[in-house]
Amino acid sequence: MRRALVIFPLLLLTLLALALHQVWTLLALLVVDGRADEIPRASLPALDPLKAAPATDTRRQIIPKILHQTYINASIPLVWQDAQQSCIDLHPERDGWEYRLWTDASALQFIRAEYPWFRPTFEGYRYPIQRADAIRYFVLSHYGGIYLDLDDGCNRPLTPLLVYPAFVRRTLPTGISNDAMGAVPGHPFFVAVTKQLERYDRSWILPYITVMGSTGPLFLSVMWRHWTASGQNVGDGSDGGRIRIIFPDEYNGNPWSFFTHHLGNSWHGADVQFIFWLSRNWLLVTLLGFAIAISLLLTGWFAYRRYFVRGGDAPKWKSASFRQRLPFWRRVSGRKEYELANRHEV
Numbered sequence: 001m002r003r004a005l006v007i008f009p010l011l012l013l014t015l016l017a018l019a020l021h022q023v024w025t026l027l028a029l030l031v032v033d034g035r036a037d038e039i040p041r042a043s044l045p046a047l048d049p050l051k052a053a054p055a056t057d058t059r060r061q062i063i064p065k066i067l068h069q070t071y072i073n074a075s076i077p078l079v080w081q082d083a084q085q086s087c088i089d090l091h092p093e094r095d096g097w098e099y100r101l102w103t104d105a106s107a108l109q110f111i112r113a114e115y116p117w118f119r120p121t122f123e124g125y126r127y128p129i130q131r132a133d134a135i136r137y138f139v140l141s142h143y144g145g146i147y148l149d150l151d152d153g154c155n156r157p158l159t160p161l162l163v164y165p166a167f168v169r170r171t172l173p174t175g176i177s178n179d180a181m182g183a184v185p186g187h188p189f190f191v192a193v194t195k196q197l198e199r200y201d202r203s204w205i206l207p208y209i210t211v212m213g214s215t216g217p218l219f220l221s222v223m224w225r226h227w228t229a230s231g232q233n234v235g236d237g238s239d240g241g242r243i244r245i246i247f248p249d250e251y252n253g254n255p256w257s258f259f260t261h262h263l264g265n266s267w268h269g270a271d272v273q274f275i276f277w278l279s280r281n282w283l284l285v286t287l288l289g290f291a292i293a294i295s296l297l298l299t300g301w302f303a304y305r306r307y308f309v310r311g312g313d314a315p316k317w318k319s320a321s322f323r324q325r326l327p328f329w330r331r332v333s334g335r336k337e338y339e340l341a342n343r344h345e346v
Contacts, residue, residue, distance in 0.1 A: 029174045029221055029225055030173070032225060033170075034170055034176070034228075037233065038244070038247055039167065046256075059160075060163060062162065062165060062238040063165075063182050065095070065096045065098060065145070066097070067088075067098070067100070067146055067148065068136065068140070069099075069102070069148055069150055070101070070132045072104050073103050073104065073105075074103060076150065079262065080262060083150060083151060083152060083153030083260065084153075086153040086155075086260070087152075087154040090157045091157065100139075100143075102139065107132075108123070110135070114142060115138060121134075122134060124201075125201070126207075127210070129211055133215035134197055137178075137194050137197070138194055140181060140190050141185070141186065141187065141193070144183055144184045144185035144187070146158055146161065146180075146181070148180055151179075152180055152260070152262070153259060153260040153261075153262055154258070154260070155259055156256070158182075158258060161182055161246075161258070164182070164236065164244040165187060165238060165239075165242055166182065166183040166187045167182050168181050168220070170247045170251075175220075176217065176220060176221050176224050176245070180246070189227050189243055192227065193220065193223050197214075197215065200213065200215075202214060224243065246258070
């Protein structure tokens, strides 16, 4: 019995260690906030209150002046047209900016021409939003520039962000988002992201979780955590690998922030409502989780004692009486041995 009391906890600890290994990166995202790579407000040129534009910025710009956005086709829904136009107006061609709208057709043509190895995965994605997610990583890696979702409007010119080799937006309570990003061409982080997309092309049953984990913000957050943990998040020059972080105050909600947020989430389905319900009722879900865990623990202990432990700590599964109760086994006549029987004879 004493041996059983030792073995069972060891089995539980082993299972727990395996589970923690699988979710360690997600747990790390809860405590890693990216403050060391923050783009602080103090480093941004002040806005000219008369022109609603930043004062002269003499820092060297290394990100190309290309603004990328994606949609199914060129007919942008009315709900996003104001946001789209605000960005176009603040980044005119006369100032050296180029606007590129990537449609489903042009995105597929780009992947076929430049990244044919990724074509099967790109065309095989179950949800269109996965292709919209993936193409943004490829165009930033290939051309550089700034990517914005269509539901993100521009509150001020994004020129001050061009001095960093790459930037992303911090989300709360954990991770980063893929709705506002910028990078120099060939930035090693975005190159690495494009190479990992095939590996993370999995189905997680619910569409929302599948999208988030295969191409969306959760996928990018995991990539970011691996990148920073590996020590590659260094170097602020055009050939550096550092990723700078825009925190919420500089993102939206303030007069000096870069973006305005409009109605979005067009790809969300019924499963998202269930996930949001879980987040709103996290206390109930936590208590239910503990109840289920305790029930499984007690069930496991009962099964362990019932089928694997008997007097003297001899495993019960080695006993003759236990084998006699198993299907497809029979005793060999005249011997204390058993053989596998034909299942049609049982």
